Amino acid sequence: MFFTYLRRELRRRRKAALVVASGLALGIALVIVVSSVSTGMSRAQDKVLESLYGLGTDMTVTKAAAAPGSGSGRPKFEFDAKGDDDATQSSDRVMVQGFQTLASSTVTxxxxxxxxxxxxxxxSLNVMKVDGEFKRGEFKQDEGAGQGGRSGPGGQGGTGQPQGEVRGGGASFDVNSYTVYGTDVTEQGIGPLTSSKITKGRTFKTSETDAKVAVVDSAYAKEKKLDVGKTVTVHGTKFTVVGVSTADSGDAAANLYIPLKQAQTLSDSKDKVTTVYVKAADSQQIDQVKSAIQKNISGTTVTTSADLADTVSGSLSTASDLASGVGKWLSIVVLAAAFLVAGLLTSSAVSRRVREFGTLKALGWKSGRVTRQVVGEALVNGLLGGVLGIGIGLAGAYLVTAISPTLTAQLGSSGGGTGGGRFMGGPGGPGGPGRAAASKTLDIALTAPVSLSVVLIAVVLAVAGGLIAGGFGGWRASRLRPADALRRVE
Known part of the structure; x- marks a missing residue:
């Protein structure tokens, strides 16, 4: 009887049922779209942070760079006084970059x-290489000077020396800067190299702790025409390229990756590191781990992904703030309005069915049975609205993913106190100790993934909407008396 009456009433009042379901559907669809876009922005931001940190890294531990003037000063380059004319000379300096070094025991x-x-x-190292040549000048004799005679006013008359000047010559040198990162080949699951994929060759072997091998970034390899099997020279040491890596997003952490021990040898930094990359056992305890490290290891700066997220600006940050702020509250307001309208429409529909419910009560229906009937109708309307809302929401999320609007992420300078995984200098940049990393812009394609949890939330909202609407109508129906059927005619 319940379902028969329910089906008949919904069919008879299908326009009113469609209006209620449509209102709930719009609210639920908006929740799905906003939630999926927020998830997409969160993933985009995670992708940006991975380009700074490396996959699997939750925080970094560094020691702030020394104050200006307290270091060894500007790099000095020495050249031999060769006797060969136009002889090409080259000199390079390998410098620890960005931070003061920490003892390797700090990692343990x-x-x-x-x-x-x-x-x-x-x-993290920065290599500055200067190469070029000295050119000898040519002596040009004055045309008016005689052989050993006077050359005119101010000349060297009587000396017997040729009169003239040295023209041309000088020095022409190119300055090239590139970054080198010494990585612990025995632990390759954490750190900046994990944000890149090996596209040629292979990565390091765990046995190559002190081997003269290197992995080169694809952009730098293209610029310098490097490939697997070729060699690259750093401060007089030749390294064989065993792999080419490509950064997942943005620029790579370094131009060249070599085993940590080799990097320490090149920079005369035995048993030293500049950065410790840390992975927390539980993502919910990152703040507690940060506090413990700061307390037990003095003089260090701990930077979490949340700290780095605050340095990301641009349209990605703006859109993320809008989605989490305005979008969230807009969804709540629209959903609340949809629930309220559904409740009022259901209550209004009950008011128009006074004669019907009054007659049913006169035939012996209890108030509870009438209320259950109204709530059942409203619940079906809510479920119908949920189905429509999920359909519209999925379509909206698919449309966002299909369009994939491009958002920009501006990465501010990391400096000595907040940097974690970025290294200054970059491809072609000047670099230098204590210098902050130059800001850069990344383009990120926005997607709107819909998770199963979002769909389940939509179903819960649909049921809640139906129950709220049914509550309005049920309360109104329960107050009707059989005598009302005799005084009210539809």
Whole structure:
């Protein structure tokens, strides 16, 4: 009887049912679209942070760069006084980049802190190479000077020396800067190299802790015409290129990756690292791990992904703030309005069915049965609205993904106190100790993935909407008396 009456009433009042379901559908669809876009922005921001940090890294530990003037000063380059004319000369300097060094034992101490699942050290270097040639000048004799005679006013008359000047000559040198990152080849699951994919050759072997091998970034390899099997010379040491990597997003962390021990040898930084990359055992305990490291290892700066997220600006950051702020509250307001309208329409529909419900009560229906009938109708309307809302929401999310609007992420300078995985200098940049990383812009394509949890939330909202609407109508129906059927005619 319940379902028969329910089906008949919904069919008879299908226009009113469609209006209620449509209102709920719009609210639910908006929730799905906003939630999926927010998820897409969160993933885009994670992708940006991975380009700064490396996949799997939750935080970095560094030591702020020394104050200007306290270091060794500007790099000095020495050249031999060769006798060969136009002889090409070259000199380079390998410098620790960005931060003060930490003892390698610090990595072990950090790895032993509560909540730390893994810790690995790395050494960031900047190589400045100067090469070119000295050109001898040519002596040009004055045309008016005689052989040993006077050359006119101010000349060297009587000396017997030729009169003239040296023209041309000088020096022509190119300055090239590139970044080198010393990576712990025994622990390759954390750190900047994990944000790149090996597109040619292979990555390091765990046995190559002190081998003269290198992985080169694809952009730098193209610029310098490097490939697997070729050699690259750093400060007089030749490294064989075993792999070419391509950054997943933005620029690579470094132009060249070599084993940590080799990097320490080149920079005369034995048992030193500049950055410790840390992975937390539980993402919910990142703040606690950060506090523990800062407390137990003095003089260090701990930077989490949340800290780096604050440095990301541009349209990605703006859109993310709008989605999490305005979008969230807009969804709540629209959904609340949809629930309220559905409740009022259901209550209004009950008012127009006074004679019907009054007659049913006169025939013996209890108030509870009438209320259940109204709530059942409203619940079906809510479920119908949920189905429509999920359909519209999925279509909206698919449309966003199909269009894939491009958002920009501006990465501010990391400096000595906040940097984690970015290295200054970059391809072609000047670099230098204590210098902040230059800001750059990344283009990120926005997607709107819809998770199963979002769909389940939509179903819950549909049921909740139906129950709220049914509550309005049921309360109104329960107050009707059989005598009302005799005084009210539809």
């Amino acid at each position: 101490r950090i790895g032993g802190q509560n909540g730390v699942a893994g810790a690995v050290g790395g050494l």
